[in-house]
Amino acid sequence: MSSEILINITPSESRAVVVDNGVLQEVFIERNECRGIVGNIYKGKVCRVLPGMQAAFVEIGLSRAAFLHASDISIPKGQTGDLQETPTKVPPITTLLREGQEVLVQVIKDPLGSKGARLTTQLSVSSRYLVYMPDTQGIGVSLKIESEQERERLKSCLVSQLDSAGGGYILRTAAEGVSETELLADLKFLHRLWQKLGERKSSVKCGEPLHQDLPLALRALRDLYNPDIERIRIDSTTTYDQAMKFAEGFMPECAVRLEHYTAARPLFDLFSVEDEIKKALERKVPLKSGGYLIFDQTEAMTTVDVNTGGFVGHKNLEETIFKTNLEAAQAIARQLQVRNLGGIIIIDFIDMEEIDHRDQVLLTLEKSMAPDRARHNICGVSDLGLVEMTRKRTRESLGHILCEPCPSCDGRGYTKSVETVCYDIFREIIRAARQYESTQFLVLASQDVIDRLNDEDSTNVAELEQFIGKQILFQFEAQYKREQFNVVMM
Numbered sequence: 375m376s377s378e379i380l381i382n383i384t385p386s387e388s389r390a391v392v393v394d395n396g397v398l399q400e401v402f403i404e405r406n407e408c409r410g411i412v413g414n415i416y417k418g419k420v421c422r423v424l425p426g427m428q429a430a431f432v433e434i435g436l437s438r439a440a441f442l443h444a445s446d447i448s449i450p451k452g453q454t455g456d457l458q459e460t461p462t463k464v465p466p467i468t469t470l471l472r473e474g475q476e477v478l479v480q481v482i483k484d485p486l487g488s489k490g491a492r493l494t495t496q497l498s499v500s501s502r503y504l505v506y507m508p509d510t511q512g513i514g515v516s517l518k519i520e521s522e523q524e525r526e527r528l529k530s531c532l533v534s535q536l537d538s539a540g541g542g543y544i545l546r547t548a549a550e551g552v553s554e555t556e557l558l559a560d561l562k563f564l565h566r567l568w569q570k571l572g573e574r575k576s577s578v579k580c581g582e583p584l585h586q587d588l589p590l591a592l593r594a595l596r597d598l599y600n601p602d603i604e605r606i607r608i609d610s611t612t613t614y615d616q617a618m619k620f621a622e623g624f625m626p627e628c629a630v631r632l633e634h635y636t637a638a639r640p641l642f643d644l645f646s647v648e649d650e651i652k653k654a655l656e657r658k659v660p661l662k663s664g665g666y667l668i669f670d671q672t673e674a675m676t677t678v679d680v681n682t683g684g685f686v687g688h689k690n691l692e693e694t695i696f697k698t699n700l701e702a703a704q705a706i707a708r709q710l711q712v713r714n715l716g717g718i719i720i721i722d723f724i725d726m727e728e729i730d731h732r733d734q735v736l737l738t739l740e741k742s743m744a745p746d747r748a749r750h751n752i753c754g755v756s757d758l759g760l761v762e763m764t765r766k767r768t769r770e771s772l773g774h775i776l777c778e779p780c781p782s783c784d785g786r787g788y789t790k791s792v793e794t795v796c797y798d799i800f801r802e803i804i805r806a807a808r809q810y811e812s813t814q815f816l817v818l819a820s821q822d823v824i825d826r827l828n829d830e831d832s833t834n835v836a837e838l839e840q841f842i843g844k845q846i847l848f849q850f851e852a853q854y855k856r857e858q859f860n861v862v863m864m
Contacts, residue, residue, distance in 0.1 A: 377602045381591050381617075382641050383610035390594040391647055398650040400598075400711050400747075403775050404590040411436075411481045412768055413587035415497060415571070419580045420475045428467045431490070432479055435581030438490040442479060444470060446494035448509040476580055484769045487673065499567055499585065502596055502624050503549035503557055506564040510542035518547045531557050548600065563624075592620050597747075599628045607635040607644075654712045654772055661705055665698040669709065671773060675718035678706055682724060692731070695724045699735045707742030716748065716767025725759050736761065782855050790857050792826045795819070799827070800838055802861045807842040812863035814845040819859040824850045 376396075382389045386407070392400040404410055416434040420442075423430045431439035444467040471477065483492035498507040513532050515525045528545045531554040535543075549557065571585050578584050587593065591613045595606065606628070608614040614634040621629035635641050642648045653659070659667040664684035670677045680702040682694060706721060721739075726732050732755055739761065740752055749766040756762055779785030790798075803815055817827070827835055827848055839846050851858075 376604055377600075379594055379598055379603055379606040380635075380641055380644065380647065381594060381606065381608045381610075381613065383591065383608070383613045388590040388613075389642070390590055390598070391642070392598055393645050393647070396645050397708070398645065398647055398712055399708065399745075401651060401654070401714070401772055402590060402594065403772070405775075410484050410590075410769055411491060411586075412484055413481065413500065414583050415478060415480045415585040416583050417575070417578045417580050418477055418479045418493070420471050420473055420477060423467055423471055423473055425466065425468050428464065430467060430471050432477065432493055433581060434479065434481075434491070434493070435583075436485065436491060438485060440479070440481070440485075440491040440493045441489070442471075442493040442495070446482070446492075446496065447471070448494075448496045478575070478584065482768065486767065486770055487774070498544075499564055499571075500546075500587075500596070501560045501564050503546055503552055503560045504564060505544040505546065506541055506561070506568065507543070508541040508568055511540075512542045514542070514544040516545060516547040516549075519545070519550045521550075524550060528557070532561070535561060560624075591617055595621060595625060595628055599625065599631075601627075603628075603631060605633050606631050607633045607641060609635040609641040650712070651772070651776075654709070655776060659705060659709060661698070661701050663698060663701055665702065667702060667705060667709070669713070669715075671715060671771065675720060676715045678709075678719065678721045680721070680723050692727060695726055696728075696731045696735070699723045699726065699731075700738055703735050703739040704742045707739060707746070710743075710765060711746055711748075713772045714748075714767075714769065715771055716765045719763045719765060721761040721763070723759070723761060782857075789855075792822050792856065795823050795857060795859065796826055796831050796834075799823070799859055799861065800834065802859075803838065803846065804842065806861055806863060807844060810863055812844065814847060814864045816847045816849060816862040816864055817859060818849050818851045818854065818862065820854040820856050821850050821852075822856060823859065824848050 376394070378393045380391050380393060386405060388404045390402045391398055418432040418434040418440070420430050421433045421439055428444040430442050432442050434440050444464045447467075447470050449465070477495060478497060479493040479495055480497050481491045482494050485491045496507065496509060498505050500506075513529050515528060519525055519528070528549055532543055532545070535558075543561070545557075567585075574584060588596065591608065595617055599606070606617075608617055611634065614632065618629060618632055621632060640648075642651075657669055659669065661667065661683070664682075666681050666683045668679040668681070670679075680699060682698050702723065709715075710719065723735060726735070736752070736755060743750055743752065746765070748768075751764050753762040753764075780787075783789045799817055799819065803817075806812070806815065817824075819827075835846055847864075
Protein backbone atom coordinates (compact mmCIF):
# COMPACT_ATOMS: atom_id res chain seq x y z
CA MET A 375 0.00 0.00 0.00
CA SER A 376 1.34 3.44 -0.98
CA SER A 377 0.82 5.92 1.87
CA GLU A 378 1.74 9.55 2.39
CA ILE A 379 1.44 12.12 5.16
CA LEU A 380 0.70 15.67 4.01
CA ILE A 381 1.26 18.53 6.46
CA ASN A 382 -0.13 21.96 5.62
CA ILE A 383 0.92 24.92 7.78
CA THR A 384 -0.56 28.44 7.84
CA PRO A 385 -0.02 31.17 10.48
CA SER A 386 -3.27 30.33 12.25
CA GLU A 387 -3.81 26.65 11.52
CA SER A 388 -1.95 23.35 11.10
CA ARG A 389 -3.41 20.38 9.23
CA ALA A 390 -2.11 16.85 8.70
CA VAL A 391 -3.71 14.08 6.66
CA VAL A 392 -2.95 10.46 5.88
CA VAL A 393 -3.52 9.36 2.26
CA ASP A 394 -3.50 5.68 1.24
CA ASN A 395 -3.32 4.92 -2.48
CA GLY A 396 -4.52 8.43 -3.22
CA VAL A 397 -7.55 8.16 -0.90
CA LEU A 398 -7.92 10.35 2.21
CA GLN A 399 -8.02 8.26 5.40
CA GLU A 400 -7.48 10.57 8.38
CA VAL A 401 -7.59 14.31 9.07
CA PHE A 402 -6.00 16.20 11.97
CA ILE A 403 -6.57 19.92 12.46
CA GLU A 404 -5.07 22.19 15.11
CA ARG A 405 -5.83 25.89 15.34
CA ASN A 406 -3.68 28.30 17.32
CA GLU A 407 -6.68 29.71 19.20
CA CYS A 408 -7.89 26.28 20.34
CA ARG A 409 -5.03 23.80 20.32
CA GLY A 410 -5.77 20.26 21.41
CA ILE A 411 -4.65 19.61 24.99
CA VAL A 412 -4.71 15.80 25.17
CA GLY A 413 -1.46 14.68 26.83
CA ASN A 414 -0.83 18.01 28.56
CA ILE A 415 -0.01 17.86 32.30
CA TYR A 416 -1.34 20.64 34.56
CA LYS A 417 -1.15 21.59 38.18
CA GLY A 418 -4.83 21.82 39.04
CA LYS A 419 -6.95 22.68 42.05
CA VAL A 420 -9.99 20.65 43.10
CA CYS A 421 -12.95 23.04 43.07
CA ARG A 422 -15.75 20.59 43.80
CA VAL A 423 -16.03 16.98 44.98
CA LEU A 424 -19.20 15.05 44.04
CA PRO A 425 -19.55 11.88 46.16
CA GLY A 426 -22.75 10.88 44.35
CA MET A 427 -20.88 10.77 41.02
CA GLN A 428 -17.57 9.43 42.39
CA ALA A 429 -15.93 12.38 40.67
CA ALA A 430 -14.50 15.85 41.12
CA PHE A 431 -14.19 19.02 39.07
CA VAL A 432 -10.68 20.44 38.77
CA GLU A 433 -9.66 23.94 37.65
CA ILE A 434 -6.76 23.76 35.18
CA GLY A 435 -6.99 27.23 33.66
CA LEU A 436 -9.60 26.47 30.98
CA SER A 437 -12.98 28.16 30.47
CA ARG A 438 -14.73 25.11 32.01
CA ALA A 439 -13.62 23.02 34.97
CA ALA A 440 -12.31 19.60 33.94
CA PHE A 441 -13.77 16.27 35.08
CA LEU A 442 -11.82 13.72 37.14
CA HIS A 443 -13.43 10.36 37.99
CA ALA A 444 -12.30 8.29 40.97
CA SER A 445 -11.31 5.42 38.65
CA ASP A 446 -8.79 7.75 36.96
CA ILE A 447 -6.98 8.59 40.19
CA SER A 448 -3.62 6.90 40.60
CA ILE A 449 -3.35 4.42 43.47
CA PRO A 450 0.08 2.86 44.15
CA LYS A 451 0.04 -0.83 43.30
CA GLY A 452 3.55 -1.98 44.21
CA GLN A 453 3.53 -4.84 41.73
CA THR A 454 5.68 -5.86 38.76
CA GLY A 455 5.16 -8.02 35.71
CA ASP A 456 2.39 -7.33 33.26
CA LEU A 457 0.79 -3.92 33.42
CA GLN A 458 -1.93 -3.97 36.07
CA GLU A 459 -5.50 -3.10 35.26
CA THR A 460 -7.43 -0.50 37.26
CA PRO A 461 -8.87 -2.23 40.36
CA THR A 462 -12.52 -3.13 40.07
CA LYS A 463 -13.33 -1.62 43.47
CA VAL A 464 -12.63 2.11 43.48
CA PRO A 465 -12.27 3.87 46.87
CA PRO A 466 -14.77 6.66 47.65
CA ILE A 467 -13.79 9.93 46.00
CA THR A 468 -13.91 11.69 49.40
CA THR A 469 -10.98 9.54 50.61
CA LEU A 470 -8.91 10.47 47.55
CA LEU A 471 -9.55 14.21 47.09
CA ARG A 472 -10.73 17.24 49.00
CA GLU A 473 -11.82 20.70 47.84
CA GLY A 474 -8.94 23.14 47.47
CA GLN A 475 -6.37 20.36 47.09
CA GLU A 476 -3.63 20.84 44.50
CA VAL A 477 -3.13 17.86 42.20
CA LEU A 478 -1.11 17.03 39.09
CA VAL A 479 -3.45 15.90 36.31
CA GLN A 480 -3.16 14.93 32.65
CA VAL A 481 -5.78 15.52 29.95
CA ILE A 482 -7.05 12.29 28.35
CA LYS A 483 -9.97 13.85 26.43
CA ASP A 484 -10.29 17.31 24.93
CA PRO A 485 -13.36 19.38 25.89
CA LEU A 486 -16.19 18.05 23.70
CA GLY A 487 -19.27 20.17 23.06
CA SER A 488 -20.65 21.33 26.41
CA LYS A 489 -18.43 18.93 28.39
CA GLY A 490 -15.16 19.89 29.99
CA ALA A 491 -11.89 18.04 29.53
CA ARG A 492 -11.49 14.55 31.04
CA LEU A 493 -8.54 14.12 33.40
CA THR A 494 -6.43 11.45 35.04
CA THR A 495 -3.78 11.52 37.76
CA GLN A 496 -2.17 8.42 36.21
CA LEU A 497 0.47 10.55 34.51
CA SER A 498 2.47 9.46 31.48
CA VAL A 499 4.90 10.88 28.93
CA SER A 500 5.33 9.51 25.41
CA SER A 501 8.16 9.00 22.95
CA ARG A 502 8.40 7.26 19.60
CA TYR A 503 8.39 3.70 20.95
CA LEU A 504 7.35 3.96 24.60
CA VAL A 505 4.88 5.46 27.02
CA TYR A 506 6.40 5.91 30.49
CA MET A 507 4.06 5.88 33.51
CA PRO A 508 5.95 6.74 36.72
CA ASP A 509 3.13 5.75 39.09
CA THR A 510 2.36 2.36 37.52
CA GLN A 511 4.27 -0.91 37.66
CA GLY A 512 4.64 -3.43 34.84
CA ILE A 513 4.95 -3.59 31.06
CA GLY A 514 2.16 -3.46 28.49
CA VAL A 515 2.37 -4.05 24.74
CA SER A 516 0.18 -2.55 22.02
CA LEU A 517 -2.51 -4.98 20.91
CA LYS A 518 -1.61 -4.20 17.30
CA ILE A 519 1.67 -6.11 17.78
CA GLU A 520 0.16 -9.53 17.17
CA SER A 521 3.21 -11.82 17.19
CA GLU A 522 3.50 -13.42 20.62
CA GLN A 523 7.22 -13.97 20.09
CA GLU A 524 7.77 -10.28 19.30
CA ARG A 525 5.69 -9.23 22.31
CA GLU A 526 7.83 -11.36 24.62
CA ARG A 527 11.05 -10.06 23.04
CA LEU A 528 10.03 -6.46 23.59
CA LYS A 529 9.03 -7.14 27.19
CA SER A 530 12.34 -8.82 27.91
CA CYS A 531 14.20 -5.71 26.69
CA LEU A 532 12.61 -3.65 29.46
CA VAL A 533 12.30 -6.12 32.35
CA SER A 534 15.68 -5.12 33.77
CA GLN A 535 14.53 -1.49 33.94
CA LEU A 536 11.50 -2.13 36.16
CA ASP A 537 13.43 -2.27 39.43
CA SER A 538 16.27 0.11 38.57
CA ALA A 539 14.20 3.05 37.30
CA GLY A 540 10.73 2.30 38.62
CA GLY A 541 7.47 3.02 36.88
CA GLY A 542 5.67 1.17 34.13
CA TYR A 543 5.87 1.15 30.34
CA ILE A 544 3.67 0.61 27.32
CA LEU A 545 5.41 -0.49 24.14
CA ARG A 546 3.76 1.33 21.24
CA THR A 547 2.97 -0.19 17.85
CA ALA A 548 6.02 1.58 16.36
CA ALA A 549 8.28 -0.47 18.65
CA GLU A 550 7.71 -3.64 16.63
CA GLY A 551 11.02 -4.86 15.24
CA VAL A 552 13.26 -2.19 16.84
CA SER A 553 16.45 -3.14 18.66
CA GLU A 554 17.03 -3.15 22.40
CA THR A 555 19.50 -0.28 21.98
CA GLU A 556 16.83 1.92 20.39
CA LEU A 557 14.32 1.06 23.09
CA LEU A 558 16.75 1.89 25.90
CA ALA A 559 17.66 5.20 24.22
CA ASP A 560 13.96 6.08 24.15
CA LEU A 561 13.63 5.03 27.76
CA LYS A 562 16.53 7.25 28.89
CA PHE A 563 15.01 10.21 27.04
CA LEU A 564 11.70 9.72 28.89
CA HIS A 565 13.47 9.45 32.26
CA ARG A 566 15.34 12.71 31.60
CA LEU A 567 12.09 14.39 30.56
CA TRP A 568 10.32 13.18 33.71
CA GLN A 569 13.20 14.36 35.88
CA LYS A 570 12.98 17.86 34.36
CA LEU A 571 9.23 17.93 34.97
CA GLY A 572 9.83 16.99 38.60
CA GLU A 573 12.24 19.89 38.96
CA ARG A 574 9.69 22.34 37.51
CA LYS A 575 6.76 21.06 39.56
CA SER A 576 7.27 23.36 42.54
CA SER A 577 7.57 26.53 40.43
CA VAL A 578 4.39 26.00 38.38
CA LYS A 579 1.24 27.72 39.63
CA CYS A 580 -2.24 26.18 39.73
CA GLY A 581 -3.91 26.30 36.32
CA GLU A 582 -0.61 26.37 34.45
CA PRO A 583 0.72 23.55 32.24
CA LEU A 584 3.66 21.58 33.56
CA HIS A 585 4.11 19.72 30.28
CA GLN A 586 2.61 20.28 26.82
CA ASP A 587 2.54 17.73 24.04
CA LEU A 588 4.29 18.35 20.73
CA PRO A 589 2.69 20.59 18.08
CA LEU A 590 0.62 18.79 15.43
CA ALA A 591 3.36 18.55 12.79
CA LEU A 592 5.77 16.77 15.14
CA ARG A 593 3.01 14.64 16.67
CA ALA A 594 2.16 13.49 13.15
CA LEU A 595 5.72 12.24 12.71
CA ARG A 596 5.74 10.53 16.09
CA ASP A 597 2.29 8.95 15.96
CA LEU A 598 1.42 8.50 12.27
CA TYR A 599 4.70 7.41 10.72
CA ASN A 600 5.15 3.70 9.96
CA PRO A 601 7.24 1.73 7.43
CA ASP A 602 4.37 1.90 4.91
CA ILE A 603 4.66 5.70 4.71
CA GLU A 604 6.60 6.51 1.54
CA ARG A 605 6.73 10.29 1.84
CA ILE A 606 5.97 13.05 4.33
CA ARG A 607 5.42 16.35 2.54
CA ILE A 608 5.50 19.64 4.47
CA ASP A 609 4.74 22.98 2.81
CA SER A 610 6.33 25.24 5.45
CA THR A 611 10.09 25.90 5.52
CA THR A 612 10.17 26.54 9.28
CA THR A 613 8.10 23.46 10.12
CA TYR A 614 10.12 21.33 7.71
CA ASP A 615 13.35 22.38 9.46
CA GLN A 616 11.82 21.60 12.87
CA ALA A 617 10.56 18.24 11.63
CA MET A 618 13.94 17.33 10.14
CA LYS A 619 15.72 18.20 13.39
CA PHE A 620 13.18 16.18 15.38
CA ALA A 621 13.39 13.20 13.01
CA GLU A 622 17.21 13.16 12.93
CA GLY A 623 17.27 13.13 16.72
CA PHE A 624 14.53 10.60 17.43
CA MET A 625 13.42 8.94 14.17
CA PRO A 626 16.35 8.70 11.73
CA GLU A 627 14.46 6.21 9.54
CA CYS A 628 11.76 8.87 9.06
CA ALA A 629 14.15 11.73 8.19
CA VAL A 630 14.97 10.34 4.73
CA ARG A 631 11.28 10.41 3.80
CA LEU A 632 10.69 14.05 4.70
CA GLU A 633 10.14 16.34 1.73
CA HIS A 634 9.80 20.12 1.61
CA TYR A 635 6.88 20.83 -0.75
CA THR A 636 7.51 24.04 -2.73
CA ALA A 637 5.30 23.69 -5.80
CA ALA A 638 2.85 26.49 -6.68
CA ARG A 639 -0.13 24.14 -6.50
CA PRO A 640 -1.50 24.01 -2.90
CA LEU A 641 -0.42 20.85 -1.09
CA PHE A 642 -3.96 19.79 -0.19
CA ASP A 643 -5.04 20.02 -3.81
CA LEU A 644 -3.00 16.85 -4.31
CA PHE A 645 -5.26 13.80 -4.16
CA SER A 646 -8.24 16.25 -3.93
CA VAL A 647 -7.83 16.45 -0.15
CA GLU A 648 -9.71 19.76 0.11
CA ASP A 649 -12.68 18.31 -1.78
CA GLU A 650 -12.67 15.18 0.39
CA ILE A 651 -12.73 17.28 3.57
CA LYS A 652 -15.74 19.21 2.22
CA LYS A 653 -17.51 15.94 1.41
CA ALA A 654 -16.82 14.67 4.94
CA LEU A 655 -18.95 17.53 6.30
CA GLU A 656 -21.99 16.48 4.27
CA ARG A 657 -24.76 14.33 5.66
CA LYS A 658 -25.12 12.19 2.55
CA VAL A 659 -22.28 10.01 1.23
CA PRO A 660 -22.82 8.54 -2.26
CA LEU A 661 -21.58 5.01 -3.03
CA LYS A 662 -20.09 4.06 -6.40
CA SER A 663 -22.87 1.56 -7.04
CA GLY A 664 -25.56 4.25 -6.80
CA GLY A 665 -26.49 3.61 -3.17
CA TYR A 666 -25.77 6.11 -0.42
CA LEU A 667 -25.15 6.54 3.32
CA ILE A 668 -26.76 9.03 5.69
CA PHE A 669 -24.72 10.14 8.74
CA ASP A 670 -26.52 11.79 11.66
CA GLN A 671 -24.36 12.88 14.60
CA THR A 672 -26.10 13.67 17.89
CA GLU A 673 -24.96 14.29 21.45
CA ALA A 674 -25.63 10.69 22.46
CA MET A 675 -24.57 8.73 19.39
CA THR A 676 -23.99 8.65 15.65
CA THR A 677 -26.36 6.77 13.35
CA VAL A 678 -25.54 5.56 9.84
CA ASP A 679 -28.32 4.57 7.46
CA VAL A 680 -27.59 2.51 4.34
CA ASN A 681 -29.83 2.88 1.25
CA THR A 682 -29.75 1.26 -2.20
CA GLY A 683 -30.62 4.56 -3.90
CA GLY A 684 -30.28 4.20 -7.68
CA PHE A 685 -28.62 0.76 -7.53
CA VAL A 686 -31.05 -1.82 -8.97
CA GLY A 687 -28.65 -4.77 -9.29
CA HIS A 688 -28.59 -7.50 -11.95
CA LYS A 689 -29.88 -10.72 -10.35
CA ASN A 690 -32.37 -10.42 -7.50
CA LEU A 691 -33.26 -8.17 -4.57
CA GLU A 692 -31.24 -10.12 -1.97
CA GLU A 693 -28.09 -9.94 -4.12
CA THR A 694 -28.60 -6.21 -4.72
CA ILE A 695 -28.94 -5.58 -0.97
CA PHE A 696 -25.91 -7.76 -0.18
CA LYS A 697 -23.63 -5.92 -2.63
CA THR A 698 -24.81 -2.53 -1.39
CA ASN A 699 -24.13 -3.51 2.23
CA LEU A 700 -20.65 -4.82 1.39
CA GLU A 701 -19.72 -1.55 -0.31
CA ALA A 702 -21.31 0.41 2.53
CA ALA A 703 -19.27 -1.46 5.18
CA GLN A 704 -15.99 -0.36 3.56
CA ALA A 705 -17.20 3.21 3.05
CA ILE A 706 -18.45 3.49 6.64
CA ALA A 707 -15.09 2.40 8.09
CA ARG A 708 -13.30 5.09 6.08
CA GLN A 709 -15.84 7.80 6.91
CA LEU A 710 -15.61 7.09 10.65
CA GLN A 711 -11.86 7.75 10.47
CA VAL A 712 -12.03 10.79 8.18
CA ARG A 713 -14.85 12.38 10.20
CA ASN A 714 -13.31 11.16 13.49
CA LEU A 715 -16.68 10.02 14.80
CA GLY A 716 -16.59 8.43 18.25
CA GLY A 717 -18.75 7.17 21.08
CA ILE A 718 -21.72 4.94 20.31
CA ILE A 719 -22.29 4.26 16.60
CA ILE A 720 -25.39 2.50 15.26
CA ILE A 721 -25.33 1.23 11.66
CA ASP A 722 -28.62 0.37 9.96
CA PHE A 723 -27.64 -1.90 7.08
CA ILE A 724 -30.38 -2.89 4.65
CA ASP A 725 -32.16 -5.99 6.00
CA MET A 726 -30.68 -9.26 4.70
CA GLU A 727 -32.53 -12.56 4.88
CA GLU A 728 -29.53 -14.88 4.46
CA ILE A 729 -27.44 -15.34 7.62
CA ASP A 730 -24.30 -15.93 5.54
CA HIS A 731 -24.71 -12.52 3.93
CA ARG A 732 -25.00 -10.86 7.34
CA ASP A 733 -21.83 -12.58 8.54
CA GLN A 734 -19.90 -11.52 5.45
CA VAL A 735 -20.99 -7.88 5.81
CA LEU A 736 -19.98 -7.88 9.48
CA LEU A 737 -16.62 -9.46 8.62
CA THR A 738 -16.02 -6.84 5.91
CA LEU A 739 -16.74 -4.08 8.43
CA GLU A 740 -14.32 -5.61 10.96
CA LYS A 741 -11.55 -5.97 8.34
CA SER A 742 -12.10 -2.40 7.11
CA MET A 743 -11.92 -1.08 10.69
CA ALA A 744 -8.76 -3.06 11.53
CA PRO A 745 -6.26 -0.33 10.42
CA ASP A 746 -8.08 2.29 12.52
CA ARG A 747 -5.77 3.64 15.24
CA ALA A 748 -8.69 4.52 17.52
CA ARG A 749 -9.76 1.72 19.83
CA HIS A 750 -13.11 0.32 18.72
CA ASN A 751 -15.44 -2.54 19.49
CA ILE A 752 -18.01 -4.00 17.08
CA CYS A 753 -20.76 -5.76 19.02
CA GLY A 754 -22.43 -7.61 16.13
CA VAL A 755 -25.97 -7.52 14.80
CA SER A 756 -28.78 -6.81 17.29
CA ASP A 757 -32.26 -8.36 17.28
CA LEU A 758 -33.44 -5.32 15.31
CA GLY A 759 -30.85 -5.94 12.59
CA LEU A 760 -28.65 -3.03 13.67
CA VAL A 761 -24.88 -3.19 14.02
CA GLU A 762 -23.79 -1.64 17.29
CA MET A 763 -20.23 -0.46 17.83
CA THR A 764 -18.15 1.97 19.85
CA ARG A 765 -15.10 4.00 18.84
CA LYS A 766 -12.89 5.80 21.33
CA ARG A 767 -13.33 9.55 21.24
CA THR A 768 -10.45 11.72 22.49
CA ARG A 769 -10.91 14.84 20.34
CA GLU A 770 -13.66 16.72 18.58
CA SER A 771 -15.05 15.30 15.35
CA LEU A 772 -14.17 16.99 12.06
CA GLY A 773 -17.68 18.47 11.87
CA HIS A 774 -17.43 20.02 15.33
CA ILE A 775 -14.02 21.53 14.56
CA LEU A 776 -14.96 23.07 11.22
CA CYS A 777 -18.65 23.86 11.72
CA GLU A 778 -21.04 25.41 14.22
CA PRO A 779 -24.79 24.99 14.80
CA CYS A 780 -27.01 26.69 12.23
CA PRO A 781 -28.13 30.08 13.64
CA SER A 782 -31.55 29.69 12.00
CA CYS A 783 -32.45 26.28 13.41
CA ASP A 784 -30.04 26.15 16.41
CA GLY A 785 -28.66 22.85 15.21
CA ARG A 786 -31.99 21.04 14.93
CA GLY A 787 -31.66 20.64 11.18
CA TYR A 788 -35.07 22.11 10.44
CA THR A 789 -37.07 25.31 11.03
CA LYS A 790 -40.76 26.02 11.48
CA SER A 791 -42.69 26.55 8.27
CA VAL A 792 -43.85 30.07 7.39
CA GLU A 793 -47.44 28.94 7.93
CA THR A 794 -46.66 27.73 11.46
CA VAL A 795 -44.96 31.03 12.38
CA CYS A 796 -48.00 32.97 11.11
CA TYR A 797 -50.32 30.91 13.30
CA ASP A 798 -47.99 31.50 16.27
CA ILE A 799 -48.36 35.24 15.61
CA PHE A 800 -52.15 34.96 15.53
CA ARG A 801 -52.18 33.22 18.91
CA GLU A 802 -49.85 35.82 20.41
CA ILE A 803 -52.08 38.66 19.17
CA ILE A 804 -55.19 37.04 20.71
CA ARG A 805 -53.33 36.51 24.00
CA ALA A 806 -52.17 40.15 24.11
CA ALA A 807 -55.62 41.49 23.16
CA ARG A 808 -57.23 39.68 26.08
CA GLN A 809 -54.65 40.81 28.64
CA TYR A 810 -53.87 44.40 27.66
CA GLU A 811 -55.61 47.53 26.43
CA SER A 812 -54.37 48.88 23.09
CA THR A 813 -55.75 50.50 19.94
CA GLN A 814 -53.75 48.47 17.41
CA PHE A 815 -50.94 45.89 17.07
CA LEU A 816 -47.68 46.08 15.10
CA VAL A 817 -46.13 42.74 14.03
CA LEU A 818 -42.37 42.72 13.41
CA ALA A 819 -41.20 39.64 11.48
CA SER A 820 -39.00 38.36 8.65
CA GLN A 821 -39.78 39.08 4.99
CA ASP A 822 -41.22 35.65 4.11
CA VAL A 823 -43.57 35.75 7.13
CA ILE A 824 -44.76 39.28 6.32
CA ASP A 825 -45.33 38.26 2.67
CA ARG A 826 -47.57 35.38 3.70
CA LEU A 827 -49.54 37.52 6.18
CA ASN A 828 -50.22 40.05 3.41
CA ASP A 829 -51.04 37.41 0.81
CA GLU A 830 -52.23 33.85 1.59
CA ASP A 831 -53.29 34.71 5.15
CA SER A 832 -54.79 38.13 4.42
CA THR A 833 -58.31 36.74 4.90
CA ASN A 834 -57.31 35.24 8.25
CA VAL A 835 -55.83 38.59 9.29
CA ALA A 836 -59.04 40.41 8.39
CA GLU A 837 -61.11 37.92 10.39
CA LEU A 838 -58.73 38.28 13.35
CA GLU A 839 -59.02 42.10 13.24
CA GLN A 840 -62.80 41.76 13.33
CA PHE A 841 -62.58 39.24 16.18
CA ILE A 842 -60.40 41.42 18.46
CA GLY A 843 -61.80 44.76 17.26
CA LYS A 844 -58.35 46.24 16.62
CA GLN A 845 -56.19 47.01 13.59
CA ILE A 846 -53.10 44.85 12.87
CA LEU A 847 -50.09 46.39 11.08
CA PHE A 848 -47.00 44.61 9.70
CA GLN A 849 -43.36 45.66 9.46
CA PHE A 850 -40.46 43.76 7.87
CA GLU A 851 -37.25 43.39 9.95
CA ALA A 852 -34.17 42.46 7.94
CA GLN A 853 -32.28 41.03 10.96
CA TYR A 854 -35.04 38.65 12.00
CA LYS A 855 -34.78 34.95 11.28
CA ARG A 856 -37.94 33.14 10.23
CA GLU A 857 -38.99 32.03 13.72
CA GLN A 858 -38.37 35.47 15.25
CA PHE A 859 -41.25 37.92 15.64
CA ASN A 860 -42.53 40.57 18.03
CA VAL A 861 -46.08 41.79 18.61
CA VAL A 862 -45.99 45.42 19.70
CA MET A 863 -49.00 47.15 21.31
CA MET A 864 -49.70 50.68 20.11
